[in-house]
Amino acid sequence: MTAAVAVKGKDLEVDEEGYLVKLSDWSEDVGKAMAAEDGLVLTPNHWEVINFLREYYDEFQIAPAIRVLTKAIGKKLGPEKGSTKYLYELFPYGPAKQACRYAGLPKPTGCI
Amino acid sequence: MAKPDFNVPRLAEYLEPPQLAPDAMAGSKPFKASRQHQAALGFPGELVENWEEVAIAKLGELLGKYRSLRVYLDGCVKCGACTDKCHYFLGTGDPKNMPVARQDLLRSVYRRYFTPAGKLFPKLVGARDLDNSVLDEWYSYFHQCSQCRRCSLFCPFGIDTAEISAAAREILDAIGVGQKYCNEILGKVHAIGNNLGLPGAALQDTLAGLEEDVKADTGVDVRFPLNVEGAEVLLIPPSADFFAEPHVDGLIGYAKVLHQAGITWTLSSYASEAANFAMFIGNYEQMRKVALRIRKAALDLKVKRIVIGECGHAWRVAYSFLNTLAGPFDFLDRNYPVPQHIVEITHDLITRGAIRLDREANDHIKVTFHDSCNVARASRMGDRPGGQFVLPREVINASCNHFHDMDPDTIGERTFCCGGGGGLLTDDLLELRVKGALPRMQALRQVQQEHGVTHIAAICAICKSQFTKVLPFYGFPMDAVVSVHQLVSNAIQLGAKA
Ligand code: SF4
Ligand code: SF4
Numbered sequence: 001m002t003a004a005v006a007v008k009g010k011d012l013e014v015d016e017e018g019y020l021v022k023l024s025d026w027s028e029d030v031g032k033a034m035a036a037e038d039g040l041v042l043t044p045n046h047w048e049v050i051n052f053l054r055e056y057y058d059e060f061q062i063a064p065a066i067r068v069l070t071k072a073i074g075k076k077l078g079p080e081k082g083s084t085k086y087l088y089e090l091f092p093y094g095p096a097k098q099a100c101r102y103a104g105l106p107k108p109t110g111c112i
Numbered sequence: 113m114a115k116p117d118f119n120v121p122r123l124a125e126y127l128e129p130p131q132l133a134p135d136a137m138a139g140s141k142p143f144k145a146s147r148q149h150q151a152a153l154g155f156p157g158e159l160v161e162n163w164e165e166v167a168i169a170k171l172g173e174l175l176g177k178y179r180s181l182r183v184y185l186d187g188c189v190k191c192g193a194c195t196d197k198c199h200y201f202l203g204t205g206d207p208k209n210m211p212v213a214r215q216d217l218l219r220s221v222y223r224r225y226f227t228p229a230g231k232l233f234p235k236l237v238g239a240r241d242l243d244n245s246v247l248d249e250w251y252s253y254f255h256q257c258s259q260c261r262r263c264s265l266f267c268p269f270g271i272d273t274a275e276i277s278a279a280a281r282e283i284l285d286a287i288g289v290g291q292k293y294c295n296e297i298l299g300k301v302h303a304i305g306n307n308l309g310l311p312g313a314a315l316q317d318t319l320a321g322l323e324e325d326v327k328a329d330t331g332v333d334v335r336f337p338l339n340v341e342g343a344e345v346l347l348i349p350p351s352a353d354f355f356a357e358p359h360v361d362g363l364i365g366y367a368k369v370l371h372q373a374g375i376t377w378t379l380s381s382y383a384s385e386a387a388n389f390a391m392f393i394g395n396y397e398q399m400r401k402v403a404l405r406i407r408k409a410a411l412d413l414k415v416k417r418i419v420i421g422e423c424g425h426a427w428r429v430a431y432s433f434l435n436t437l438a439g440p441f442d443f444l445d446r447n448y449p450v451p452q453h454i455v456e457i458t459h460d461l462i463t464r465g466a467i468r469l470d471r472e473a474n475d476h477i478k479v480t481f482h483d484s485c486n487v488a489r490a491s492r493m494g495d496r497p498g499g500q501f502v503l504p505r506e507v508i509n510a511s512c513n514h515f516h517d518m519d520p521d522t523i524g525e526r527t528f529c530c531g532g533g534g535g536l537l538t539d540d541l542l543e544l545r546v547k548g549a550l551p552r553m554q555a556l557r558q559v560q561q562e563h564g565v566t567h568i569a570a571i572c573a574i575c576k577s578q579f580t581k582v583l584p585f586y587g588f589p590m591d592a593v594v595s596v597h598q599l600v601s602n603a604i605q606l607g608a609k610a
Contacts, residue, residue: 017539017540059313060311060313060314060317061311062309065318065354066356066360067318067357068317068318071321071325088590096355109300109307109308109309110307110308110309110352110355111352111356111387111537111574111577112352112355112356112577
């Protein structure tokens with residue numbers, strides 16, 4: 001099966017769970033289009049998370065652990081926002097999975 | 113929490129027998145493994161052409177290899193004792209989730225091809241041909257069994273549905289119909305060393321962050337050593353302990369305990385995973401390959417002891433099979449059991465007064481304990497029978513003042529699965545996971561109402577993630593689950609020795 005996300009009239013291939021198949025297909029518009037499908041408008045705070053995920057992935061070839069993520073976001077947006085709770089407010093389906101999807105990263109696997 | 117597109121069961125006064133809902137879960141099927149996931153494990157990439165033949169041959173091979181499988185398939189007298197013992201039946205009402213019905217999905221095919229009566233008079237003995245509809249049912253309902261073995265406890269013949277499910281999944285893999293969740297993960301363990309696919313550099317970075325955090329919290333330099341040759345203990349946690357909450361709070365607890373006890377220890381980036389998903393797919397060669405990573409890491413790092421972190425099925429594999437799979441471990445210190453569980457270490461240190469805990473540190477919560485199925489029904493801890501129930505509770509009681517057990521029918525060896533074990537902890541099975549959690553949620557609600565319990569402690573990475581996900585569906589906060597060593601971490605007195 002091939003599913004796709006439509007970005008600017010172009011269909012980009014995603015897997016059965018909606019994650020981008022080719023990392024290089026990503027652009028900010030992909031994140032926006034995926035969020036729109038979930039009925040979500042991405043704010044600058046969403047983008048802080050997404051951008052951090054992409055930077056981290058670029059360096060380590062994996063998404064950051066939840067603690068690494070909350071700490072980084074706390075530094076960027078203020079300590080009261082450096083919490084799992086805040087990340088769930090931004091990404092109700094779970095920061096690791098939903099935010100990774102918008103960031104064009106593969107889905108984290110394992111007992112998580 | 114996202115809105116579910118299915119009905120979440122209602123938590124009633126007590127656990128009621130479900131309304132029968134035939135085929136209610138027939139549509140529940142996990143994503144199939146891709147060609148690449150299959151290839152990484154040496155399985156065919158798609159349904160092979162002569163799949164019926166291959167499946168029957170595989171079943172024959174398994175019957176030859178595992179005598180128990182034939183005994184289980186022959187032995188059922190349809191007494192019905194197991195029917196209402198499965199959490200997935202209780203949560204879904206689908207009669208095919210009765211353990212005996214689940215077994216019959218394989219048994220009927222076994223009878224047809226491997227018993228004289230089934231070959232001659234199939235209809236009379238409930239034997240049936242292997243065809244597409246059977247295959248479909250296998251894929252669906254053998255992925256609705258968490259291999260928790262609760263049913264076998266109530267069967268007068270001890271028939272183990274978990275073993276039957278594992279055999280069925282092995283047949284499915286052999287004909288090219290694998291499950292994505294398990295097989296993708298096993299591929300990552302072979303390639304990278306853990307279920308997450310967390311490479312060494314990321315692991316190092318994560319651990320450095322934890323050292324910073326603990327220092328900021330406590331003022332003490334607690335180390336999280338990685339790949340340190342000559343350490344006494346090689347600690348093998350489930351990789352979720354590096355990544356997720358509340359798992360990581362447990363990892364911090366192990367580190368504090370080992371630090372305070374003055375035991376030198378190390379993690380390994382090569383064997384950075386306690387879990388062994390090969391058990392879930394019933395594949396011995398895969399299980400051995402994963403277990404051998406632990407042996408190699410222990411040899412390379414020249415450690416004297418192997419200690420397993422909070423992971424349920426990992427402890428079963430380690431406790432029951434590690435020596436057979438990857439032994440002999442004659443190069444380790446024979447004064448300690450091989451392997452040991454981190455709870456055994458902490459328990460011993462508490463008993464000897466070698467670490468001190470301040471129970472008041474957990475006075476803000478009231479705790480209950482969820483026995484993980486693989487620890488409860490397939491392993492032991494310490495040197496007394498039932499130690500796997502006693503030791504964790506004693507560690508919890510030494511760490512907090514308010515502990516209340518759940519209904520005795522739902523704990524100890526009768527414990528209910530969290531609903532996400534056995535390779536089912538995946539989003540494509542969310543409905544099954546939520547419904548299968550019903551009996552556990554029921555028991556939790558009861559201690560919440562009667563004793564004001566606020567938190568459920570667990571010693572398994574799968575249980576912790578499963579609860580985090582399903583608790584909100586039943587009106588509990590997602591962070592109402594804690595690691596056992598998180599309680600220890602909160603309570604342990606660091607610094608000056610007593
Ligand atoms: S092993 Fe557990 S999940 Fe499987 S049928 Fe038995 S009770 Fe149900
Ligand atoms: S309890 Fe055992 S013998 Fe009785 S129906 Fe279940 S599997 Fe068969």
